[in-house]
Amino acid sequence: MIKNRNLPSGTRDEFGPRAAVKENISSQLFSIFKQRGFTKLTTPILEYADVFKPLNLANYRPYQLLDEQGEALVLRPDLTLPVARMMSTTGVELPAKWYYGGDVFRVKKQLSGSYNQVTQAGIELVGYSSIKGELECLTIALAGCQATGIKEMTLELSDARFVEGVLAALPVPEPTKVALKQALFTKNLTVYNQISELLADTEFGEFLSEWPWLFGDFDTVMKVVQRLPKIPKVQTVIDSLNAVNQFIKQMAPNQHVVLDLSIPSPQTYYTGMAFRGYTQNASDYLFSGGRYDDLLTSFQQIKEPAVGLAFDVDALADRVPLPDTAKQTLIYFDSAQWQEAEEVLQETPNSTLCLADSRDEANRIAVSNNQRLLNLTKEGE
Amino acid sequence: MPIKIALTKGRVEQQVVPLLEASGIDCSGIRNKGRRLIFDEDPVYETILVKGPDVLTYLNSGSVHLGIVGSDILAEQNNTQYAMLDLGVGRCRFVLASTGDFDPQQVRRKIIATKYPNITKRYFQSIGEDVEIIRIEGSVELAPLIGLADAIVDITETGTTLRENNLHVYAELQPVSTQLVVNRLALKQYQSEIRTLVENLQKAKLNLGVNE
16 A cells, blocks of 8 residues: 555644744743853764663664664664764863754654654753752753743652662662662552561661652652661762752742652663653653763763753643734735835734735635735735 | 543452442442443542553553553553552463463474463563464463464463363463552652552552452
8 A cells, every 4th residue: 555645653744833832942942042152963863773772762762774784773762862972972172061952753652642753952061060060950941941931830859869878778688679679669569568568667667668659849858858867878969959959949939849759860871860840730741851970971981970951842832822823914916016015024023925826816815814915916906 | 630540441340449439439430330431420530441451551641640450461561650559459360371282391482372472472581482472362262272372371360261171271470460550740740649549549458358
């Protein structure tokens, strides 16, 4: 069967208001990035599959094809690793501030209604190890949501070093820790409770019974954390989370901040704080990012500190109301009047030239598109 | 906005409704459902009845927040949402079964019929064997009897159907039970409601004597 009238599963055309909204959002985000002095970086859509080895491929299954040597190529499922590849191979001076925009491709379960091409816009800060990097990302996250008209966004902070720090301090053998971590991360309460029962009588008992639920309002979560015995490594993590929370309180006093200390890091290369934003009644994140000082280690020996943030432009577009469709003006004119028509076009907001050659045809177009017809000719009068 | 639950209709529904009721959820609509599929009698939880394999489709898309479904389907569909609570009902097990003359040690690539190709593939991989899998939609017991396959991988509760068809169990695979599954983001968005439900269900299990 010839498939010239079908789209592959998981793809779609975008046009009209939806396409306009997405373009708007991208340009609003880009202008924030540019205004803060970031430099544009565009990487190809096609990359070698090996670039994305650090990704957990359960969630990032890429479209694959072969190049002429038989090497596996993929449509990029992520935009951060290409930046790392580029950094490690081009000798760009550090530190650097990049911004990017483009589509990523992830093959989801067939016939499940999911869409396999997602537009992202984001930033990467490479070579900055101080917490100022995180703060810059969060500032941009809040500014981006504000600029695109997102209301009531919840900002979630997390840090996988917390889980590692607590596990390291538990007085149980390594295999038990691994099993406990697995149950915690998958929120398998049946298994989790069986294991944590073993520690019920220790100084960790009270904390462990709450751990799978250790997410939610920042201050509430921190109160539970205080039930833990002092663990120096954990304290450092707590201190930096508190510092970030304070920063946000000052910068955006009404911003709702939640904390999740029960989840794994988003990818293996994350080394510190992670942050995401969501709204109450939708099933996807608006942005996500964090510190990943191990990002470059799959490309080179030397570590470089890195922190970044990516907006999901499609998720933002889902929440932004479609622009009101004010009546467009259709300018009908003779070819000889092009210059005059051009001037009217410049002066009239939301107008467009009528490229039809007869008044009747111009009328028909105006009616079918709900446009106001502006006639510059003497025709039909 | 109510919290939406996709409940597997049929046997799971019958076994789970008493647990939901003991957890304080109004299930009067489900008990007298007629042809309805959506039940909004309870002020907090709205329940929809769907087929087991569809639970994760609704849950993954975020159309529902919670799902109640067998671990057989979760394993077959490589679930990535939170399977938070074993409800302790719908207990059965996966088995490798065949006729009396089946030789598990036979030296050739076996043909296995099943409704669960992923679970079958993982099991044989785990014992270092490669098999040809034939997907069957129902009455899997027929396959070795009619000569379509050497053996089957299927779930059994008591083994009665297997015995009645003269099939023997050659290996026990993973156990199966009904699970409460939670959409990852919904858990954050409805933390207190979901926590209350989970704790009520845990109590209900104890009160109704459902064993771990």
